[in-house]
Amino acid sequence: MPSHKLLLLAGDGIGPEVMAEVKRLLAFLAKRGIADFAIEEGLVGGACYDAHKRAITGETMAQAHAADAVIFGAVGGPKWDKVPFEVRPEAGLLRLRKELGLFANIRPAIVYPALADASSLKREAVDGLDIVILRELTGGVYFGEPKTITDLGNGQKRAIDTQVYDTYEIERIARVGFELARARRNKLTSMEKRNVMKTGVLWHEVVEQVHAREFPNVQLEHMLADAGGMQLVRWPKQFDVIVTDNLFGDMLSDVAAMLTGSLGMLPSASLGEVDAKTRRRKAMYEPVHGSAPDIAGKGRANPIAMLASFGMAMRYSFAMNKQADMLDAAIAAALAKGLRTADIKSEGAKIVSTAEMGAAIVGEMEKLAA
Ligand code: NAD
Numbered sequence: 001m002p003s004h005k006l007l008l009l010a011g012d013g014i015g016p017e018v019m020a021e022v023k024r025l026l027a028f029l030a031k032r033g034i035a036d037f038a039i040e041e042g043l044v045g046g047a048c049y050d051a052h053k054r055a056i057t058g059e060t061m062a063q064a065h066a067a068d069a070v071i072f073g074a075v076g077g078p079k080w081d082k083v084p085f086e087v088r089p090e091a092g093l094l095r096l097r098k099e100l101g102l103f104a105n106i107r108p109a110i111v112y113p114a115l116a117d118a119s120s121l122k123r124e125a126v127d128g129l130d131i132v133i134l135r136e137l138t139g140g141v142y143f144g145e146p147k148t149i150t151d152l153g154n155g156q157k158r159a160i161d162t163q164v165y166d167t168y169e170i171e172r173i174a175r176v177g178f179e180l181a182r183a184r185r186n187k188l189t190s191m192e193k194r195n196v197m198k199t200g201v202l203w204h205e206v207v208e209q210v211h212a213r214e215f216p217n218v219q220l221e222h223m224l225a226d227a228g229g230m231q232l233v234r235w236p237k238q239f240d241v242i243v244t245d246n247l248f249g250d251m252l253s254d255v256a257a258m259l260t261g262s263l264g265m266l267p268s269a270s271l272g273e274v275d276a277k278t279r280r281r282k283a284m285y286e287p288v289h290g291s292a293p294d295i296a297g298k299g300r301a302n303p304i305a306m307l308a309s310f311g312m313a314m315r316y317s318f319a320m321n322k323q324a325d326m327l328d329a330a331i332a333a334a335l336a337k338g339l340r341t342a343d344i345k346s347e348g349a350k351i352v353s354t355a356e357m358g359a360a361i362v363g364e365m366e367k368l369a370a
Pocket of ligand 1: 014073074075076077078090093263264265286288289290291292293294295300301302303305343
């Protein structure tokens with residue numbers, strides 16, 4: 001009996017194309033007896049709108065709740081630009097994030113040696129880079145109330161956003177940060193703006209408390225978020241795991257993304273609370289990129305972000321670290337052979353299709369597993 005339950009939601013545009021490569025990998029893992037997943041599939045985004053006039057159905061939501069991990073492709077595209085706001089493709093993604101309570105967004109920034117020249121920074125600054133940005137995803141200024149624009153009646157308007165954090169929200173994201181760091185190079189950097197923001201003062205205080213109480217053996221440092229941004233583009237290799245709030249995390253994770261060169265290379269994971277019964281976290285894994293309508297259906301999409309997102313599922317949901325390491329090594333090996341999808345092409349490299357890249361990576365896995 002398969003012990004791990006996956007829900008695959010491919011979505012729109014290049015979503016199904018890159019998800020096909022995850023299925024290729026799953027077939028390999030099953031065939032070799034490495035892991036046998038129980039797999040369900042569902043519709044989300046525009047594809048679900050076309051079939052059911054909504055962005056995700058209650059039935060698919062129930063499957064997502066029951067799954068050990070949701071593997072998500074991408075949603076959206078010009079075809080659905082005019083559908084009502086509440087049922088637009090992105091509504092499916094937002095409903096999943098909200099109802100699964102996915103408060104911790106993990107985005108690794110990894111620079112494979114073969115791609116170090118694609119970064120906007122010098123090779124020596126990024127070659128071999130492997131850091132993680134952990135962003136609080138369900139609180140802070142994007143959700144705080146009041147959130148208003150008021151007409152002041154004198155030709156002026158006033159806009160208000162509210163940055164709010166409660167202790168428990170900071171505690172739980174800090175815990176994820178310490179746990180991640182402990183499984184890596186044991187260093188956590190917490191970023192806030194305690195010099196000008198009360199939420200920064202509380203953030204700093206609570207992270208210190210969680211550290212002293214639960215993770216005294218992890219190295220902790222604090223940085224003001226603006227200084228952290230500078231350090232991230234000056235010498236990113238000084239970091240291991242960075243934990244920060246929703247707003248700063250939004251910006252810093254995009255900055256870190258650019259260090260690595262291409263959208264087609266960036267995976268992500270979003271985690272929820274640990275379930276008291278199963279001891280597992282609700283979790284969803286997805287590439288950072290969207291549905292790329294400009295290249296959809298042409299076999300040009302880079303499947304690495306999607307495959308690496310599945311690699312994160314192996315690591316964070318299924319404790320399959322060895323297999324996840326193997327997948328990372330297989331991706332590095334395919335790149336080192338000069339294989340490139342069009343988005344990461346470089347001089348002298350061989351341009352391959354989505355399926356050819358997927359097959360090459362699984363082929364490398366096969367060699368590593370032999
Ligand atoms: P996008 O990420 O889809 O594409 C941006 C650019 O990067 C395009 O030129 C695209 O061809 C390229 N690109 C993206 N992923 C690639 C890959 N794997 N391989 C090769 N090239 C890749 O962003 P966009 O164009 O701003 O948005 C397109 C649609 O996707 C919109 O409807 C948007 O709302 C949606 N979107 C969805 C998500 C999501 O599902 N999580 C995220 C972002 C955007």
